[in-house]
Each structure stands twice: as structure tokens, then as C-alpha cells.
Amino acid sequence: MNAAHTRRLVAKLWNYCDVLRDDGVSTIDYVEQLTYLLFLKMAHERANRRLNPDTALAGVAARWQTLFDAEAQDLEKVYRETLEHLAKQPGTLGVIFRKAQNRIQDPAKLKRLIVDLIGKENWSSQGADVKGDAYEELLAKGAEDVKTGAGQYFTPRALIAAMIDCVQPGPDDTVADPACGTGGFLLAAHDYIVEHHGLSLTPEQRERLASGAISGIELVDGTARLAAMNMIVHGIGRPNGASLIEVRDALAEPPARHPSVVLANPPFGKKSSITVIGEDGRADREAISYNRQDFWTTTTNKQLNFVQHIASMLAIPGRAAVVVPDNVLFEGGAGETVRKRLLKQFDVHTLLRLPTGIFYAGGVKANVLFFDKKEARPGQSWTEKLWVYDFRVGQHFTLKQSPLRREHLDDFVKCYRPGEPRSNRIETERFRPFSYEELIARDKVNLDITWLKDPSLEDADSLLPPEVIAQEVVEDLEAALSEFAAIAEALQVARARSAES
Template sequence: MLQNNPELKSKIDQLWNKFWSGGISNPLTAIEQITYLLFMKRLDELDQKRQADAEWTGEKYTSKFEGSWVPPEYKTKLTGRETDFELINIRSQDERKYGVSRQSLRWSEFKRMQAEEMLQHVQGKVFPFLKDLNGAESNFTHHMKNAVFIIPKPALLVEAVKTIDDIFEVMEKESKEKGQAFQDIQGDVYEFLLSEIATAGKNGQFRTPRHIIKLMADLVQPQLGHKIADPACGSGGFLLGASQYIVTQLAIKASSKDLTPDEDGFVRTSVAAALTKNAQDTLAKSLWGYDIDQTMVRLGLMNLMMHGIDEPHIDYKDTLSKSYTEEAEYDIVMANPPFTGSIDKGDINENLQLDTTKTELLFVENIYRLLKTGGTACVIVPQGVLFGTGKAFKELRQRLVDRCDLKAVITLPSGVFKPYAGVSTAILLFTKVWGPKDKVSKPATGHVWFYEMDADGYSLDDKRSKQEGYGDLQDIIACYRARDAATDIDRTAKCFMVPRSEIADEKNSYDLSLSRYKQDVFEEVHYDAPGVILDQLIQAEVGDVDEAELGKVQSGIVRELLELKGMVG
């Protein structure tokens, strides 16, 4: 994590300070502008890498910076429509003058310009090119339409470009020295940027720690061809986590080369170049995300594009509202939806049956609806969802137990989401068996596996420093895969199975809190007699002194201890 790389954290702090002193003080605005620059830098690097890979493998690859680019407004003026075309096909001198050499739009090219020239070039050419990157009809262009580049001063842009170059240099160094995927280090950068949003705890605009995402991906085990969604995707962390898991499994199958576990014990690679073109296309079409914050949609789009997904399916939608009508669409849903707040009752999708405006309940119900029959969800919820006594809470839990195969409830320690929030959370893992309108002939859940996570490999304070080992992360994976309803019955253990009949009985009424079923173990503790304890305290004060000499010791503490000893005998 970024907290364990002081050099990288220092560079990002410098970048923040430059934007602050340069007049961009709104954290979310600054994040957006910084992300545009990160995207320009990463786009250049990825393009050069793909060119090199293509030369090595012999596959055809057309650089995004090859030929010339004509701004959309001039395309319309020249052709009457917004279509992509190469300048080589334009013959007249009048038309040729509108073209811009794509090569000059590379980060590695414009960073050499003088300050004033660089600002004008980035504002007037590079940023418009960025917005038009995938063509007029693309989802990315649609969401970038109202994006603006507002870095006002040449000096700020020059300093920002230099600092981002330094940040990428440190990221590359970290990747090579520690074997950590560049994708993860870049994710750390996003995590740190998002932590600067003052309203993060209120708006839910913070990134789920990547080791928790990896844990959830290992529990769900998404496969190539699965349609995967996150209905509150933010910057796209879960979609990237699913993608990285799939790429890793394909890499393992394609090669006998051993992959080294990362600092959290997970085996991951983000090298997708070895995938066939068909596999890459299938993967790109598999990932779907939605968010109600337009800025986060743009950040998510750029984040996925920086990781090789050329046409991400991330859209601006309120997935709880009447305007969102998808149902039974996805094989996998992974999410950490907003915990707090409520939605206007009049705007709630009428297909959602829970009588509540609490978003934490509505999102879980909606995720259930989004799953295909046989589809699996892994979702983070506040622990209140597990034991809330309101009618909607009970109805949701009953639906998870009776209409779904509720496989696991994993409680997380309250510090997992620090420094953003200290709320206690849990992971729910369930597979949809019966649809909302199906008649349930037999409850879907047989047993529920409970696990109490005490540690996630990081300190549970605001610093979230890496600790030795993996905490409970790898134990959760191993125990979940080896769970057995016949043998996992020790309720004093860290994990255990509970039959549905017990959860659904009148006494428990579908309560899913681990403490409801866990048996506490009380150990009898033996203490020394008071006189013995007082002798030990006196010995600690005076050292080796004969009992006859104790009366001569003038220490007030010793006198009082002797008096107390005389009283207790």
C-alpha cells in the first residue's frame, strides 16, 4: 500500500501542494485534473509497449498516435458529419491545415515544450484529442463531452508534468524491486488521491482496499465469458479486480511458470498481452459498471482504459432508480455500495419490493435482481444489515437465505476502511437460485459459513501500515474452499457452519450476526494471593533487602505497601 512507500507518498503530496498553491483547491476537481494528466502519461506508455509487443509477436497494431488527427468540429465542417478519417485521405490545402500530428500529442513529445507553448498545446490539442480518443460514438467520448481542462497556469502544468514523470519512475522502480503489479501501485495512487476528498465518508467516494477486492475475487472466482457488474463502481476497482483474477488464471493455464504471491499472499499478474485477441475482446465485453457521480464515471473509464480495456462499459446511471430496468443480466456482481443515506421514495425502482429508502438494503436487493439464476454476488455491507430489527432488514435476510444459497458471512474488523470510515462491515457471498417471482418449493440455503476476520494484514488505525504476514486473508480462502457442514460445527472456532433451520427458527428470525451463533470460551484464571502480590511489589521497589531491614526503608510507597500487607494478612 502507498503508506509503505514514503517516496511515492511524498511525490503525490508534492503534486497536491502544487495544485493547491496553483489555485485548484477543490479536492475532487484536482483529482479529475490530475487523472487527465496520469491518463495522458499512461496512454503514451501503453501505446509504446503495445507497439513493442506487436513487433515481437508479429501481430498487427495501429498506434493511437500514428498519422494525423482532426478535431471533431473540423470534421463536421469538412465532411458534414462527425466521422473518423485519416488526414492522408484529405487532399485540399484548406482541409490539411486543420490536421494535427498525432505524434505531437504524445506525453513524451509535449513535455519537452516551453511552458506557455505546452499549456496552449495541451489545452487546445491534447485534451480535445483525449476526449475524442475512441471516436464520436464511443461511451468514453460521450462522458468526456463536458469535461474541461482547467489548469490555469503554464508553471503549474510544467511542475505537474515533471512530478507525474517522477511518480511513474517511482512506480516502475517499486514494481521491479518488489514484484508488485504496476496496476496495484497505480491503484494505490488513486486510493491516496481519493483519500484527500474531504467528503469521502459522506459521499462514499473511496476505494475499497485492493487486498479486500482480491479476497472477494478469490471467493467468487470469475471466469472468462462471465458478465460481471458493479452497480456502484466508483473508480472501477472491483471491475479491475475481476479482470486481473481472470487474466491471472488464464496465464497460469497457458504457462508452467510459477507466479510469486504478492505482499498479501495473492497470486496475480496484470500482463494481458499474452491473451489472444478473441480473449481480450471477450474480457473487455464482460465488465459493466455504473455510478451516479459523473466525475467518478470519467475516473472509472480512464482507470480501466489505462489497464488495457479500450472500450469500458461504465455509465452514468442510478441503479436504484426507475430509469434502470436491467434484471437477471449478470453472472457475477462484486460491489461495495454506499452504506449511508436514503433515496427519494418516489424515484425507487418499482421492481424493488422492500419497503425502505435505506440504500444499503436496496442495493443488496437490487444486486439479487441483477443476477442471472445461478449467478453469484460478493458484496460488502454494514454489519447492521446482519441484525437490524426493522421489517425491511428481516425481509432482505430471509430473501438471501430462502431464495439464494447464502454461502458465507465474513465479518471484517472496523478499521478496514480507515482512514475513510470506521464502520464495522461484513462480506456476503450468495448465489441466486430462485427469482423474485418464482415459487420457492425448497429454501435454497443449506448451511451458512461464518468467519470472523480479526486482521487483514494491515494495522487497523488511520495509518494502515503493512504488518508481517497476511492476517486472515489466506486462511479465509483456504477454510472457505475446505468448508464441510458435517465437520465445521465447533462454534468456538474462528469459522463454523450454521444450518438454515437454526437461522430461520423463531428465536433467531434470520439473524445473520456471527455473535448470535458463536460460543464464547471462558478460561478460568488463577491469581496469586494478595499477600504474595504485595511481596512482589515490595521486592520490585527495594530489591534484595532482608525482611528485618524493611522497616528502615523510608520510601512512602514501601511503607504503604507494608501497611496494606498487614491489613490483608
């Protein structure tokens, strides 16, 4: 029943997106407008329920009623004033409505969205599973809008589920994501804890889980609002309380909190225009720089900086699962420094090589790196064996025709053996261990390790369909162009530095 109800809600809301698209409202803009109006309607419902009304939301509830009652000709002005007022509020309200703007210029269409599509549903009675799943599906649809680049903030939920199953967050953990996008990791961690420990949670653990044990940071205002709303509709946090999503640059300063679990898919793509100054004291030529003495090296590579940041923010003991592009595994210079320090100071125990075609951003070749932080042991390296699971060779997915599903990662999770000693792991065709000595001896400590051969290259009878081959060619070219752009940028910096000296 819940699944059918969810589909009905999503279809009802989504069908109207086609109408608004003709007016120039993009998919992600539509999801944002839904976010504002859903929040207002839910606040109105909570403030006016017969049992235990939420009086703290009375002011927000009144704003919804004003919108609902406004005549079409006055609606645009009332809506704009409502967004401006709520953007100035503290906590969750301020995050969701920060820099909010009305993108629906036709008052009649805005009126229909408010009165017919959202106003006629009782969202608070849906239950967190129905309205949460519906909102997640809306975010997934928004991520498909490739023109806006919204997909870069949306990690495939099947991959998130497998990573959570391996890391196994518990009721006493604090969970954080320093680049949380729309909040997928945070929600999955919350759901895992409730599913596996819900009946045994103490009142204190339940309170922690709802109001601070799970939190995220997001740089982009629009994405942070989606994450904050995503948490609220899933029953995490309070609409009138402190936000569990911070809007800021996670790399700007050393972490103030040290969670026991970090789950993240940091942004891929262009190198950062802001340099981080590490303990080596070097800085590139950009005028703005971060002075992060807790970092091992200076680099403009955002992904390497996020790996350093996550290593710094983890508590002891702590465990992390981080999606990283291939260049983090093989890039020289700062990349080699980061890999050496990570292998020595952390237990880097598992690497999952991901197939192409699972991310909305094209040309992405990525991996998941699992590592633990433990008490220092001087003179010894924490990493003993890195187990590599090759899920890339021979695997072919597309976002629509052949999407990644959770069961595709069953074998990886089985090989990982969550909760068991790693001595119980067994080598398979796709799963192999490499000793610390082997890794350090590799050129530039390159962790981009392969041993399988793609059967489609060996067996003429197993050739891939032309459309799959064409898509892979496109993705390879996009990845190559991205790397060339990074090289060109680095050469420009080097030339400018040389001219200055």
C-alpha cells in the same frame, strides 16, 4: 524491479501534489488532472509507436502534442479547449473526460506537470503491471483525502483480494460491479482470471476478457473516470472503444444484463432521497421514484436496495460477494423482508464480520455477504446453513499504523474452502454454521450474530493502547450518529405523510 519502478513513478508524481495543494488543489483533484494528462500522453505514445501505431487515437495524440508545445501563457486556454472537446466524444474517451475541468490555475505549474513530470516518461513501455500498480497507489493516496470523501469509493485491496479468492471468477464468467467506485473489484477479478487461467485462455476468452466480460456502473462522474482510466492502464478495454464503465444510477431500472459473478461494495452513509417502489406497491413521499417490480419491498435504504438489485441482476447460476453495513443484517421492516426473501430464494452461505478501522470512511461496521443464485425449487428454501466468520472481535486495525493486509484474512479463506463442497467446512472458534431454521426463528431474522467475547474486555493485561481505544470510541459515535440521522429522517417522512393524510 517492478515494485521499485512503481514506487519511483508514484513518488515522482506525488511529490508535486504538495506544491499544488498550496494553490488549493485537493488530492482528488490532482489525481483527476493526472488522469486526463496520463491518458493523453499514453494515447500519443500509442499513435506514434513504430510498430502497429493506433491510428484511431491520432486525434487525441495531436491534442497532447498541442498541449506539450503550447507557451505557458496560452496553456490554460488550450487545456480547457482540449478537455471540452474530449468530453463530447463517445465511449471510453467520453467517460474519462465527461465534465472535465482544469483545476490547476497556475500556467507555469501546469506546464511543469505536462512537460517534466508526465512528458518525460514513456508510459506505454512501463507494462500494465507497473503503470497499473502506480495508478492504484495514486488512487489509494487520493482516498486518504478525508475532506473530499474520496475514500468511500475505495475498498481495501486486501479485502477485495480475499473475496476474489473465495468466489474464484473463471474465464467463462461475466463479472459486474453495480457500484464500482475506482474499479478495484473489476481489476482484481481480471487479474485472478489471468493468473489462474492465462495459459489456457482461448482467443475468444481472451477477447471477451479484454472487451466486455468485466464491466461496472458508477453514479459519480469523477469516480467513473478514475475507474475507466484504471481499467485502461491495466490493459482492460480500449482507449478508443466502448467504455466498460457506465455512468448512471444502477438502481434506476431493472438490469439489462445478468452476470454470473457480482462483486460490490455499495455506498454507505445517508439514505437515498429517491424511493424504490417494489412489488409490494408502496412508495414513500419523494417526488422521484423508481418503479422496480423486480424488488421485494420498498425502502429508502440504499444498501437494502443494492442487495435487492444484485439479487435481481445475478444470472442462474450466479454467485455474489457484497460488502454490507451492519444495519442490513438487523434493520426491521424492509430489512427483515429482504433477509427472509434472500434466505429463501438464494443460497446465503457465508457471512464475514469485518473489523473496524479498515475503511477510509469513519465509523463503518461492515460485513461481506456471500450468496448464490440457483434454479428455483418451489416449496423449499435454498439456504441450508449460513456460516459466520467473526473477524471483528479482538481485531484492531488502523489505516496507517496497522493496516489490513491480505494475510490477515488467510484463516477466513482457509475456512471458506474455495472450490470445495461446503460439506467439507469445519467449525472453529471463529467460524460457525447456523441452520435456516435457526435464522428464521431469530427476532426480525436478525443476522447480526455474535458469540465471541473480546479478550480486551476480560483480561486487564491485554488492554488496548489508548489511541486504539479512542479511535474505536470515535468510530462508534460516528456510527451511532449516522443511525440517529437515518431515524430522524424516517420520522420526518412519517410526520409529513401523516400530515398529508
